[in-house]
Amino acid sequence: MAAAAAPPPQPAxxxxxxLLELQGVSKTFSNGTVALENLNLxxxxxxxxxxxxxxGCGKSTALRIIAGLGNISGGxxxxxxxxxxxxxxxxxxxxxxxxxxxxxxxxxxxxKLQGQxxxxxRDRVEEALAMVGxxxxxxxxxxxxxxxxxxxxxxxxxxxxxxKLLLMDEPFxxxxxxxxxxxxxxxxxxxxxxxxxxxxxxHSVYESVFLSSRIVVMAARPGRIVGEIEIDAPYPRDEAFxxxxxxxxxxxxxxxxLHRAMGDG
Amino acid sequence: MSxxxxxxxxxxxxxxxxxxAAEAAEKRDRVLRWAMPVSLIIAVLAVWEFxxxxxxxxxxxxxxxxxxxxxLFTDWHTLYPSLLVTLQITFSALAxxxxxxxxxxxLFTLSKxxxxxxxxxxxxxxxxxxxxxxxxILIYVDSTYAALLLCAWIVAFFPxxxxxxxxxxxxxxxxxxxxxxxxxxxxxxxxxxxxxSAMPYFLGxxxxxxxxxxxxxxxxxxxxxxxxxxxxxAYRILEASYRLxxxxxxxxxxxxxxxxxxIFFAFTLLSHLMLRKWHESALKREN
Numbered sequence: 001m002a003a004a005a006a007p008p009p010q011p012a013x014x015x016x017x018x019l020l021e022l023q024g025v026s027k028t029f030s031n032g033t034v035a036l037e038n039l040n041l042x043x044x045x046x047x048x049x050x051x052x053x054x055x056g057c058g059k060s061t062a063l064r065i066i067a068g069l070g071n072i073s074g075g076x077x078x079x080x081x082x083x084x085x086x087x088x089x090x091x092x093x094x095x096x097x098x099x100x101x102x103x104x105x106x107x108x109x110x111x112k113l114q115g116q117x118x119x120x121x122r123d124r125v126e127e128a129l130a131m132v133g134x135x136x137x138x139x140x141x142x143x144x145x146x147x148x149x150x151x152x153x154x155x156x157x158x159x160x161x162x163x164k165l166l167l168m169d170e171p172f173x174x175x176x177x178x179x180x181x182x183x184x185x186x187x188x189x190x191x192x193x194x195x196x197x198x199x200x201x202x203h204s205v206y207e208s209v210f211l212s213s214r215i216v217v218m219a220a221r222p223g224r225i226v227g228e229i230e231i232d233a234p235y236p237r238d239e240a241f242x243x244x245x246x247x248x249x250x251x252x253x254x255x256x257x258l259h260r261a262m263g264d265g
Numbered sequence: 266m267s268x269x270x271x272x273x274x275x276x277x278x279x280x281x282x283x284x285x286a287a288e289a290a291e292k293r294d295r296v297l298r299w300a301m302p303v304s305l306i307i308a309v310l311a312v313w314e315f316x317x318x319x320x321x322x323x324x325x326x327x328x329x330x331x332x333x334x335x336x337l338f339t340d341w342h343t344l345y346p347s348l349l350v351t352l353q354i355t356f357s358a359l360a361x362x363x364x365x366x367x368x369x370x371x372l373f374t375l376s377k378x379x380x381x382x383x384x385x386x387x388x389x390x391x392x393x394x395x396x397x398x399x400x401x402i403l404i405y406v407d408s409t410y411a412a413l414l415l416c417a418w419i420v421a422f423f424p425x426x427x428x429x430x431x432x433x434x435x436x437x438x439x440x441x442x443x444x445x446x447x448x449x450x451x452x453x454x455x456x457x458x459x460x461x462s463a464m465p466y467f468l469g470x471x472x473x474x475x476x477x478x479x480x481x482x483x484x485x486x487x488x489x490x491x492x493x494x495x496x497x498x499a500y501r502i503l504e505a506s507y508r509l510x511x512x513x514x515x516x517x518x519x520x521x522x523x524x525x526x527x528i529f530f531a532f533t534l535l536s537h538l539m540l541r542k543w544h545e546s547a548l549k550r551e552n
Contacts (some may be wrong), residue, residue: 112449
């Protein structure tokens with residue numbers, strides 16, 4: 001576990017550090033499906049925010065809009081301090097690696113697209129690989145790695161630009177329980193030590209409670225926010241937190257909100 | 266039933282013995298893979314040779330395989346230059362087909378309108394039998410060499426164009442999103458994502474196009490006939506048929522087949538070397 005690195009500011013520091021705001025954002029697909037309707041969401045700096053909801057509630061769409069993939073049909077996306085390429089790291093549900101490139105080249109990609117050659121940024125790529133524990137695998141090809149390792153490569157690639165905001169779209173949904181728990185722990189450690197903001201899309205109540213400082217629960221048809229839960233438990237969180245009574249209470253509360261969301265839909 | 270009995274016996278063996286048995290089976294498999302087709306070919310040739318000898322068939326009707334092989338050596342001074350001419354046309358046409366096919370495929374992905382306007386022409390060129398078009402091409406194109414090249418190019422061009430176009434459009438959508446997210450421009454998207462994605466498709470097209478270029482070259486030579494200045498292998502076949510020199514016809518045929526086989530294997534090898542690190546087609550299944 002990480003040494004007790006200063007936990008990122010929790011609810012206290014929130015009014016000062018607004019990173020991003022979605023103001024009345026709506027999104028209608030060309031086939032007429034309303035994916036999001038009047039979505040208002042404030043993202044604080046350094047928070048770990050989870051978007052939780054059933055399939056089709058627009059949580060992935062919201063994430064893509066924040067990433068700048070695809071247009072919005074109404075409302076606006078507001079970055080108080082401005083935002084630009086490289087400030088955002090994105091982790092997809094699948095590892096989304098280039099099968100023809102080595103682990104090193106896959107992680108190097110975001111920097112290469114900014115015109116930075118291999119030699120120039122070798123250290124940064126190695127550093128990102130070390131963060132996810134894959135320093136010995138830079139010459140491997142994706143097919144030689146397990147599912148969990150591929151996901152780690154994908155995370156290293158998102159980290160290599162030293163982003164302010166990390167967007168994760170159900171990154172561990174396809175992994176087995178044991179790998180998922182391990183990656184959850186590692187992700188939390190990294191988040192604590194690096195001080196990014198994370199927006200994490202998931203449909204797992206347990207995962208969201210364990211990781212987040214705040215959970216936003218969404219409902220489908222049309223995609224909207226139906227509840228918000230502060231997880232006011234201190235970091236670092238570990239196995240002890242998973243066994244604790246507050247954890248269970250938060251899980252129950254989150255679960256109830258989610259059920260209400262699904263009942264409404 | 267028999268497999269069950271066999272299974273029981275294997276279960277009874279020691280681990281080491283099992284490993285050794287598996288190794289032996291693999292070795293036998295490898296030997297048989299070559300031995301079976303080779304011995305079959307030899308058997309067919311032997312029956313042919315025997316039949317010709319037994320019936321006393323004259324060589325201007327059907328020469329035995331031994332005579333064909335002898336002719337290959339005795340007529341080498343005529344056949345070899347012709348082989349070179351045919352191969353030169355084949356590979357020049359193929360080279361132009363690669364440049365043109367890949368270039369046009371890239372243009373197609375850059376502009377939908379270019380694709381919509383030009384693709385019908387490519388299809389027309391592909392579906393019209395080259396043997397029917399060759400005489401016209403020979404009339405309109407002054408240089409016979411250029412006409413032959415054009416014919417071979419027309420047939421070799423399409424598989425490369427259509428395969429590469431398919432490949433360029435087959436890039437993983439999530440990767441396209443990722444590239445977009447990191448602000449990749451069109452050129453970077455092409456260079457780092459679309460071209461590598463298209464590589465297996467292109468190599469598949471190349472394997473087909475290699476054989477087709479040879480066929481195109483031969484067909485065009487036939488259409489040009491003895492009137493042409495070309496002296497490729499097809500011309501040798503025509504010439505030999507007028508003189509009832511059947512052994513030389515067979516010898517020329519063998520050279521054409523061998524060229525086709527070599528081209529195919531060369532591109533298969535190339536494809537394997539380029540994809541072995543990552544593409545499913547070149548990987549061994551691990552179970």
